[in-house]
Amino acid sequence: MSPFIGKKTWCRKSMTNNNGKKPNRIVQLSDAAPYVLPYLYPAELSAISLTCKTLHLLAKSVTAVRSSDACRNSEKLPIPFVNSAVDNHPYAYFIYTPTQVLSFSDDPPRQPWGLYPLQRRDLGLILPPTLEDGARCECERCGNDSAGCPCPCSRQNFSGLRWECGSGCICDLECSNRVSQRGISIRLKIVRSPGKGWGLHAGQFIRSGEFICEYAGELLTTKEARKRQEIYDKLKSTNKHTSALLVVREHLPSGNTCMRINIDATKIGNIARFINHSCDGGNLSTVLVRNSGALLPRVCFFASKDILKDQELTFSYGDSGLNPNGSKCFCGTSCCTGIMPSEHT
Numbered sequence: 602m603s604p605f606i607g608k609k610t611w612c613r614k615s616m617t618n619n620n621g622k623k624p625n626r627i628v629q630l631s632d633a634a635p636y637v638l639p640y641l642y643p644a645e646l647s648a649i650s651l652t653c654k655t656l657h658l659l660a661k662s663v664t665a666v667r668s669s670d671a672c673r674n675s676e677k678l679p680i681p682f683v684n685s686a687v688d689n690h691p692y693a694y695f696i697y698t699p700t701q702v703l704s705f706s707d708d709p710p711r712q713p714w715g716l717y718p719l720q721r722r723d724l725g726l727i728l729p730p731t732l733e734d735g736a737r738c739e740c741e742r743c744g745n746d747s748a749g750c751p752c753p754c755s756r757q758n759f760s761g762l763r764w765e766c767g768s769g770c771i772c773d774l775e776c777s778n779r780v781s782q783r784g785i786s787i788r789l790k791i792v793r794s795p796g797k798g799w800g801l802h803a804g805q806f807i808r809s810g811e812f813i814c815e816y817a818g819e820l821l822t823t824k825e826a827r828k829r830q831e832i833y834d835k836l837k838s839t840n841k842h843t844s845a846l847l848v849v850r851e852h853l854p855s856g857n858t859c860m861r862i863n864i865d866a867t868k869i870g871n872i873a874r875f876i877n878h879s880c881d882g883g884n885l886s887t888v889l890v891r892n893s894g895a896l897l898p899r900v901c902f903f904a905s906k907d908i909l910k911d912q913e914l915t916f917s918y919g920d921s922g923l924n925p926n927g928s929k930c931f932c933g934t935s936c937c938t939g940i941m942p943s944e945h946t
């Protein structure tokens with residue numbers, strides 16, 4: 602019997618098994634689809650949706666789940682994509698990580714997204730270890746005795762640099778000095794607009810100083826960052842590609858040296874990859890957060906002013922005067938230079 606995919610959504614496996622015999626097993630598409638469809642890239646999903654009505658409906662429900670939460674159910678609240686008829690993009694595809702990861706030299710592994718609610722462990726990426734329950738920090742910042750905690754709390758309030766407790770402390774994630782380690786807990790949405798593409802917007806009022814999110818992505822060496830930027834610049838000229846490579850420089854106390862942190866959220870990242878540029882500096886500040894016990898700092902966004910519900914969250918990508926050939930800026934602020942800042946790494 603030839604493979605049959607019909608009204609009743611049954612198909613016969615046409616592949617032969619190890620013995621060269623055709624297995625006699627009947628597979629119901631709607632049962633198998635949840636194990637396959639979430640792994641497909643958007644182009645594959647739309648190709649498969651053209652093959653039959655059942656797969657069309659299943660692919661449509663994968664798309665609906667993907668558009669309903671860019672974070673794959675791995676943050677406290679869903680962060681949906683909103684496209685009010687700007688174009689026909691229901692969502693943007695990328696691999697989700699809640700925090701920074703080491704770079705992948707090849708393409709990262711596929712990550713399931715769609716159809717069933719994912720747990721953090723399903724994401725297939727290395728996630729930061731959680732601390733044992735019950736452990737309590739004894740530092741002053743946590744309101745207890747100052748004895749015993751090796752965290753550098755006393756060095757807090759450095760401008761642009763924040764110290765938090767970490768794996769070197771005995772406190773848990775509830776410690777008040779770990780605000781950037783508990784994931785995203787404010788309502789946000791990713792809104793499509795003409796000119797800028799996707800952008801991150803507030804889904805609620807956000808008070809000045811509140812933690813928004815980490816800039817999560819692949820940590821790159823400077824050599825790798827420069828190589829990737831060259832590739833992205835070429836792709837950008839086709840107008841079909843947006844990249845999300847952020848370079849942050851940390852000036853070390855000596856004043857003579859600075860450390861570069863290159864984070865590429867183009868393929869693997871979190872919702873910070875959707876934050877657009879604003880020539881007036883925007884409403885977010887970029888803060889380097891050092892956790893006690895961690896070698897590298899993380900780049901985090903905090904609200905630099907009160908942000909109203911539905912307002913776009915933005916920050917300044919840099920100085921546009923350095924980039925006379927840059928692409929058009931659509932930030933819409935009164936001080937807009939009309940040109941996007943340099944993306945030279």
Ligand SMILES: C[S@@+](CC[C@H](N)C(=O)[O-])C[C@H]1O[C@@H](n2cnc3c(N)ncnc32)[C@H](O)[C@@H]1O
Pocket residue numbers: 693796797798799800843844845846874875876877878879929930931932941
């Ligand atoms: C980190 S991504 C931000 C998310 C992006 N809008 C998207 O749709 O994925 C950076 C890219 O967004 C676009 N972008 C960001 N700010 C912009 C602005 N003010 N005007 C025009 N395009 C902007 C540029 O294409 C830039 O390379």
